[in-house]
Amino acid sequence: MNTTHSPAAPQPAHAPRLAGDLAIWIFILAELLAFGVFFAAYAFTRASNVALFDAEQLALSRNAGALNTVLLLTAGYFVVRAVQAAEHAADRIAGHWLAAAIACGTGFLAVKMFEYAHAFQADISLSSSPFHMFYLSLTFFHFMHVILGLVILIALWKNVRAGRYRLGDMNGLETGAAYWHMVDLVWLVLFPLVYVIH
Amino acid sequence: MQKQTTPDHGPQTHGTPRRATFQWIALILATLATWLVGQTGATGTAIVGLLAVISIWKGSVIILDFMALRHGPLLWRALILGWMALVWAVIGIAYWKALA
Amino acid sequence: MQYKSQAVAMPYFIAAIGLFVGQIIFGLIMGLQYIIGDFLFPAIPFNIARMVHTNLLIVWLLFGFMGAAYYMVPEEAETELASPKLALGLFWIFLVAGALTIVGYLLVPYETLAEMTGNNILATMGREFLEQPLITKVGIVVVVLGFLFNISLTVLKGRKTAVSMVLLLGLWGLAIFFLFSFYNPDNLVRDKFYWWWVVHLWVEGVWELIMAALLAFVLIKVTGVDREVIEKWLYVIITLALVTGIIGTGHHYFWIGAPEYWQWWGSIFSALEPLPFFAMTVFAFNMVNRRRREHPNKAAVLWALGTGVMAFLGAGVWGFLHTLAPVNYFTHGSQITAAHGHMAFYGAYVMVVLTIISYAMPILRGRAANPERAQVLEMWAFWLMTVGMVFITLFLTAAGILQVWLQRVSDTPMSYMATQDQLMLFYWMREWAGVMFFVGLLCYLVSFFVKGGTATPARA
Structure with missing residues (x-):
């Protein structure tokens, strides 16, 4: 709230504290559950179609997948820097970090769209094979999450520039940041699972 | 739930910029490792185990430091880390089933 | 009661409970027909009892939702209802139309009812839960639109809260998805699509919003x-x-x-x-x-x-x-x-x-x-x-x-x-x-x- 804590003041021992709202964490848990079920469905469907999955996986671009991983991780890092800057009341700098994160996230979307354009040219669709069904479903479901994450980051960027967050009153920023990191976390399983493991 | 009512938390909840930067570099290097494995086309139980370990390690950096659950309640830390472990356990079982 | 116009909720609640009793009586009749196949036959055959049981449920829940909205919205918006008279008028129209429909189910063979009510102009009857004659369906649309007009105006002129916004979203969704019940393509697969877009998107979509809003309102209070x-x-x-x-x-x-x-x-x-x-x-x-x-x-x-x-x-x-x-x-x-x-x-x-x-x-x-x-x-x-x-x-x-x-x-x-x-x-x-x-x-x-x-x- 209206704390007068200065960042340099000696710190008392801290009780465990959930960064972000309880409601968003319940939501994150629900999201992870949804992706978890999808991953399990992929893995077990692959187990009964190994040759097909391995052959069609080979046609994916691992370069694009790795580039996207780097973009998401970098965006996540920038969000962390933004939160740290806001804790030190450096709103302008926090805004810059968030803008950089938004740029990386947008880059992810661009790379993904090139991948999709390529796939559609090759007549890949939800009905063309079980692997394609999972590849398109999983990545598109994640794609939608990146878009939502970007909307949240843009809202945070506006708020940060308006100086809405302070040490001790970081709830909104931490809530949005936690969501973005969830989107990142899911991709860290998706990339090796769908693009690499065979 | 409501607006943060405990003013007693310091900057270290979200770590220092220096630490975050090192972690970011390590995460990128780990990604390159996964990519490299993909490029060589290597496979087998050991390789899949390695990829799982890399993914879990990367995930735990996100969970503990980026999401700041290192300083969060045990329950939530366990839930999210547990999700990561469970997902890879299931993928492992399915992979093993595919080999058999 | 904070606002005088909230009183229009009362007849809606009473009608809802009355129809609820009817629904349960038909449920009991039908439950017995599972065991004694010709119980009350030919006066009330199983298919008619089932139709009455499910249609009464839908109608009384709609009465309940409308009553709830008329009660909640003035209190949330902190203003009197735009038109209590309209609310009361629609109540009687809905009650009479609903009662006539049920009487029609019970007294007239279904195909005769279809002929009498213009099903040959636009065929909408015969689908599970959406058995209502065309004129009843049109009546439902008129009543619901009048109702939405009334409560939307009330919200617009007063305080806008998350509870009333979620409630409005749910109720508007209810009205919009009901429109699919007017389209009944010959192709059986497509027919099923449109049918589910009413039935499923109601109970597993927009009704959940209404439910969440009602629950939130009561919990706040x-x-x-x-x-x-x-x-x-x-x-x-x-x-x-x-x-x-x-x-x-x-x-x-x-x-x-x-x-x-x-x-x-x-x-x-x-x-x-x-x-x-x-x-x-x-x-x-x-x-x-x-x-x-x-x-x-x-x-x-x-x-x-x-x-x-x-x-x-x-x-x-x-x-x-x-x-x-x-x-x-x-x-x-x-x-x-x-x-x-x-x-x-x-x-x-x-x-x-x-x-x-x-x-x-x-x-x-x-x-x-x-x-x-x-x-x-x-x-x-x-x-x-x-x-x-x-x-x-x-x-x-x-x-x-x-x-x-x-x-x-x-x-x-x-x-x-x-x-x-x-x-x-x-x-x-x-x-x-x-x-x-x-x-x-x-x-x-x-x-x-x-x-x-x-x-x-x-x-x-």
Whole structure:
């Protein structure tokens, strides 16, 4: 709230504290559950179609997948820097970090769209094979999450520039940041699972 | 739930910029490792185990430091880390089933 | 009562309860027809009893939702209702049209009714739950649009809260999705698509928003917890409900000729449909535990908590039981579906309407809460109806499992009717559980007339 804590003041021992709202964490848990079920469905469907999955996986671009991983991780890092800057009341700098994160996230979307354009040219669709069904479903479901994450980051960027967050009153920023990191976390399983493991 | 009512938390909840930067570099290097494995086309139980370990390690950096659950309640830390472990356990079982 | 115009909710609530009684009577008749096939034949054949049972349910829930909106919206918007006269006029139109439709079902053969009501101009009749004659359907649209106009204007001129926005979103969705009932293509697959876009997107989509808004309103009132906290939960619940509900429509595309990937999309997202209900349960208990006041209306608090639990069980758990494509392959359209339908409708929508009635009725009658004795009787009604419904669900589930086993899984499958003979024991037990439910309903009716020594004076 209206704390007068200065960042340099000696710190008392801290009780465990959930960064972000309880409601968003319940939501994150629900999201992870949804992706978890999808991953399990992929893995077990692959187990009964190994040759097909391995052959069609080979046609994916691992370069694009790795580039996207780097973009998401970098965006996540920038969000962390933004939160740290806001804790030190450096709103302008926090805004810059968030803008950089938004740029990386947008880059992810661009790379993904090139991948999709390529796939559609090759007549890949939800009905063309079980692997394609999972590849398109999983990545598109994640794609939608990146878009939502970007909307949240843009809202945070506006708020940060308006100086809405302070040490001790970081709830909104931490809530949005936690969501973005969830989107990142899911991709860290998706990339090796769908693009690499065979 | 409501607006943060405990003013007693310091900057270290979200770590220092220096630490975050090192972690970011390590995460990128780990990604390159996964990519490299993909490029060589290597496979087998050991390789899949390695990829799982890399993914879990990367995930735990996100969970503990980026999401700041290192300083969060045990329950939530366990839930999210547990999700990561469970997902890879299931993928492992399915992979093993595919080999058999 | 804070605003005079909230009083228009009262006739809606009374009509809802009246039709509820009718619904249960037809339920009991039909339950007996499962056992004694020609009971009341030819006066009330099974298909007519079933139509009356389900249509009455839908109509009385609509009365309940409208009454709830008329009660809640002025209080949320902090202004009088735009037009109480319109609300009262629409009430009578809806009641008369609804009653005439039911009388039509009972007295005229269905095909004659279709001829009489212009089904040859635009064929909309004959589809399960949407059996209403064309003129009734048009009447529903007119009434609902008038109602939406009234409450939307009220919200626009007054305070806009998350609760009233979610309620409006749900009610507008209800109206818009109903329009699909006017389109009845010849192609059977396409016909099913449009049919599910009414039926599914109502009960597993927009009605959940209405339910969440009603529950949130009552919880704000009885617990005194900050609106801000309750609204946050509301956002989480409606997001989960919409995402899982809309994509979960896929669990109706498994066997109707839709592309195969729907088996995955439908299974996975509908498997997650319990989540919004789970969130509602956590929400209700969390808010009651953090209450800042002891509201004198204990019965309303009980209904609110009951809604959380029973909706999760009926809609969530019993829905999940048969939603995965490989399971549904065997259980589709069996008594397991009936078990889920009963507990889901009771736990989610019946109970949430009874929650708001329980909270609002005493206030509409000029007191904060009913006298102690009336509340005790109402709580008896709660337990009798709820336990009765749990038994109905369990017996139907048992019947369904046996049915699936004998008729579909077995190496030497039995015919449909031969299987039905094997289920008689469960049908008898279900009928007695239904009687228990009816006794609970009678207690509920009586509780409105119990007078106590000292009535609690109304606040504000």
